[in-house]
Amino acid sequence: xxxxxxxxxKVYGETDIGWDENTPPNETVDDNGNLKPSGGFSQHDPNSxxxxxxxxxxxVALREKLRQNNGISGLxxxxxxxxxxxxxxxxxxxxxxxxxxxxxxxxxxxxxGSARVLKDILSIPGFGKRKxxxxxxxxxxxxxxxxxxxxxxxxxxxVWASMIDLPTTTPILTALMxxxxxxxxxxxxxLCLPGAIEYQKLHSDVYDRxxxxxxxxxxxxxxxxxxxxxxxxxxxxxxxxxxxxFDRTPPLVTINFMMSDLTWENGPIRQIPGTxxxxxxxPSPGEEPDWMRWSTLVxxxxxxxxxRDNRAWHGATPNLSREIRALPNIEYVPGWSGxxxxxxxxxxxxxxxxxxxxxxxCRYIREEPGVWPExxxxxxxxxxERKKYRGQNKSISFFSAKDL
Numbered sequence: 083x084x085x086x087x088x089x090x091x092k093v094y095g096e097t098d099i100g101w102d103e104n105t106p107p108n109e110t111v112d113d114n115g116n117l118k119p120s121g122g123f124s125q126h127d128p129n130s131x132x133x134x135x136x137x138x139x140x141x142v143a144l145r146e147k148l149r150q151n152n153g154i155s156g157l158x159x160x161x162x163x164x165x166x167x168x169x170x171x172x173x174x175x176x177x178x179x180x181x182x183x184x185x186x187x188x189x190x191x192x193x194x195g196s197a198r199v200l201k202d203i204l205s206i207p208g209f210g211k212r213k214x215x216x217x218x219x220x221x222x223x224x225x226x227x228x229x230x231x232x233x234x235x236x237x238x239x240x241v242w243a244s245m246i247d248l249p250t251t252t253p254i255l256t257a258l259m260x261x262x263x264x265x266x267x268x269x270x271x272x273l274c275l276p277g278a279i280e281y282q283k284l285h286s287d288v289y290d291r292x293x294x295x296x297x298x299x300x301x302x303x304x305x306x307x308x309x310x311x312x313x314x315x316x317x318x319x320x321x322x323x324x325x326x327x328f329d330r331t332p333p334l335v336t337i338n339f340m341m342s343d344l345t346w347e348n349g350p351i352r353q354i355p356g357t358x359x360x361x362x363x364x365p366s367p368g369e370e371p372d373w374m375r376w377s378t379l380v381x382x383x384x385x386x387x388x389x390r391d392n393r394a395w396h397g398a399t400p401n402l403s404r405e406i407r408a409l410p411n412i413e414y415v416p417g418w419s420g421x422x423x424x425x426x427x428x429x430x431x432x433x434x435x436x437x438x439x440x441x442x443x444c445r446y447i448r449e450e451p452g453v454w455p456e457x458x459x460x461x462x463x464x465x466x467e468r469k470k471y472r473g474q475n476k477s478i479s480f481f482s483a484k485d486l
Contacts, residue, residue: 228270
């Protein structure tokens, strides 16, 4: 891949990025870049086309199937002020799409940041004749802004930090959580390049242990998320009410922002409605029915976002277009969540630039003054390279961080 392509590309509109025919379908690598068998996020798609070529007959046939079928029929898309409707859909489906979350300036800033960070990832050459280095444990042409970062997050980046507390998103989060006493745990997001011909395995981002019953009940009571006898402990509730307590208190809520319109062709995320309360595992790629493959957010426009209960089944889909599909995100946890698992991923100097509410909800992820978060600013597809920078707190100024 020529350097000029990396200099000029954007995460919206047509691009020359992607479609590397030298990367075989379903090829996945381990921490060191060695080929590995199918498993986890990189579970192979048995229905994938056999060549990563734009006009290959199998790709053309899949593109036609997507054109005819892709997208949730009657997808409900809300306006930011429709709080009651947003809550109803979110609780029912485990996700809700809201348009007009980003204004023009915010969208352009997030697009710039998304392209800039992706450039760092793609500038590392692939093996042999491959254009790109596949990320550890993922299918080809798919990357996570979070896991590709040595710090696991992008909270050191001013663009991501600026999206934490928006006039459009904070009232929605407050309504979904039942309070403004929640926390940011990090942020990153995912993307797929043109030529990502495989379906990613359906999965959940978080496993709900269905524990901390008393804490979640107290939280749900205090926040008005559930009406229940105020004198009863969790163990004294009937089973249906206990389940409702767990249903109404998701352990993690993420906002993914659309950098481009999600179309039937450019790899729209798929969400399976109602699965945020499912205890069984999602079907494997070979067992997944067609209706789940077509259950995507086609119609969500650039500047919109999807609020996701991260327990809900979801997955990436083939990007058969010539446009990068990027969904940067911010991740939030409720007040009942334990504080011990927070990573110190935000520099103090970034934290100081936030709104008062932003500072409040980011207080558990900020570093001390003058201490650069471990691994922040280091992007690499291979886990081996990222691990080199873990355990190294840098006592440096914010302004020299780019030199890491």
